[in-house]
Amino acid sequence: MNSLKKKATSGVIWSSIDKSFTMLIQFVFGIILARLLVPKDYGLIGMITIFITISQAIVESGFSRALIQKKDADQLDYSTTFFFNFLISILVYLILYFTSSLIADFYVQPLLADLVKVVGLNVIISSIAIIQRTILIKKIDFKTQAIVNIIAGIGGALIGIGFAVSGFGVWSLVFQYLSRNFITSVLFWIMNDWRPTLVFSLASLKRLFNFGSKILASTLLYAAFQNIYLVIIGKVYKSEELGYYTRATLFKQIPATLVTTIIQNVTFPILVSVIEDDTQVKKIMRRSIKLTAFLIFPMAVSLIVFAHPLVLILLTEKWLPTVILLQILAVGVIFFPVNSINTNFINAKGRSDLFLKLEIINNVLTIMAIAFTYRFGMTIIAIGYVSVSCIGFFTYAYYSGKFIAYSGVKQIIDMFPYALVSIIVTILSSFIWKLVDNQTLYLLGGIITSILGYILCSYILKFKELEDIKNIITTKIKK
Structure with a gap:
């Protein structure tokens, strides 16, 4: 129990450092961007948030929680989930790509078609780091996550501000988002020694999906209905x-x-x-x-x-x-x-x-x-x-x-x-x-x-x- 308490204490410390610094970065650099950009730029991103959020939920498929909940998860489980998530991310991105014009037509905002195609790349970028992050959470290793998130947050923010100063408008928010997630994924691979092996088990996938599917359904419902406000406001106002x-x-x-x-x-x-x-x-x-x-x-x-x-x-x-x-x-x-x-x-x-x-x-x-x-x-x-x-x-x-x-x-x-x-x-x-x-x-x-x-x-x-x-x-x- 002392070991558990020690892990919990360490987890609170590093999770606090992680979120405190990440929020500070987002707050400070977010203020700079908000002063450089106009409300309409944020409104355009808000219109497509629901589609990106749902896409990411589909890619993750609830497997992260399923792997954490499974106390004896092994390499077969991790590798199977990794390849499944990656393949799903490609499929989801293709759906976003080919429906981008429909999204633009719905809001009567032509620029949204290009925004969706570019922002949608994040579902692929993020998919390659899901297992890396899951393993760290399972180990209650928040120190590594803190270092990665802080570096990625600063890097993405600086890139976004650079584009904003150069007059790229709403694209500044897009490039900030993509660059932050790209840096995050790369650093997780560098700082975590887990690597997938060329194995895939339908039995493992089925066991994990039995728990994860319900998490997925819940996450999809939450993402859809929490962001439905953005859809309604974007359409009506x-x-x-x-x-x-x-x-x-x-x-x-x-x-x-x-x-x-x-x-x-x-x-x-x-x-x-x-x-x-x-x-x-x-x-x-x-x-x-x-x-x-x-x-x-x-x-x-x-x-x-x-x-x-x-x-x-x-x-x-x-x-x-x-x-x-x-x-x-x-x-x-x-x-x-x-x-x-x-x-x-x-x-x-x-x-x-x-x-x-x-x-x-x-x-x-x-x-x-x-x-x-x-x-x-x-x-x-x-x-x-x-x-x-x-x-x-x-x-x-x-x-x-x-x-x-x-x-x-x-x-x-x-x-x-x-x-x-x-x-x-x-x-x-x-x-x-x-x-x-x-x-x-x-x-x-x-x-x-x-x-x-x-x-x-x-x-x-x-x-x-x-x-x-x-x-x-x-x-x-x-x-």
Whole structure:
């Protein structure tokens, strides 16, 4: 158990480094690109996001989760999956290539045909690194992943900015995306010693697909219905308005993705290893939920309170319509990482069928929300999106309550102290700094004061998560 704890601690440290630096890179360079480009450029990319996301899900086919879940996965399993993923990626790319004109016609945007053909190359590029990444996750080796992602993030961002400065417009975003993923794939092969062998087993493929197919179906449903908002907005509204929505989404995804990926990547392999021990599973779940709440609430509340100066200062006035959308979507940030912990638990038990069932339920709710809101403008659409996230939390938490007596209500009770402290500290900080008639000072002073106030209150109230993070950092420094 000590070895498991050591791996989990190391995983949290390096996963945190990975996501923190990756998000910082995306945030800083994303601001530079947003200032160089116009909302329409982001809107065009938003229109094709659903097709690329679905294509990548098909290529991966749920095998990554299946291989992690299978404790005795061997070279035959890895090689079979590698060749299957690569062949599927070529087939998927050909489909994208020959349907690109139909996508362009749907949105009445001729440029999209060429964009799809080029961006679609990523499904092939990414396929060659799926197994490399999966093996590292299974080993809980997040150090290698952190190094790769940071290097690739910086390289891709610099290439994108170079094209933007040269006047390539929307193509700057395309080349940034492709170059980052190309560098990632190359580095994974360099830094991981696994290589495929010329073997292929239909029996292995069938066994893995039995679990992975349900993950695939769930992933496809999630990708389709989460991105259906981009399709509807792109079709019904102007590309500029889709640009505002995608920029708000990117901002709110920073805390959501940061916390979710750290917790999800670490907890899934750990839960798999102890899944037969309900007491231990519940303990891990509670610690994960509390740590998630401790991290996510101050981030989400700060986004809501300081959205206006954040957008105005970083992106300039041309992006101000993003503010209200960001404030609404930030509410949903709270549920995203918590939902991931509950789905990790379900998948760790090998119940991908339940995962699929829950995805279907939540996607039906998504369709209903879109049907009721798409006619009433961007603000109402965003409210509908967040409402589905709130309801989705209770559907995912239902099975945690059923299997280990850790229901959604109990999870909310565990999260409540962090929410309350975050709201009080951030609002007080905002009131204090509003007395300063300077947007930059208001933003910087407000956020810094909020962080310090939150840490101080956490110390006074003896939040164990503060001590946990301190111990992790101290242990890493000593090493």
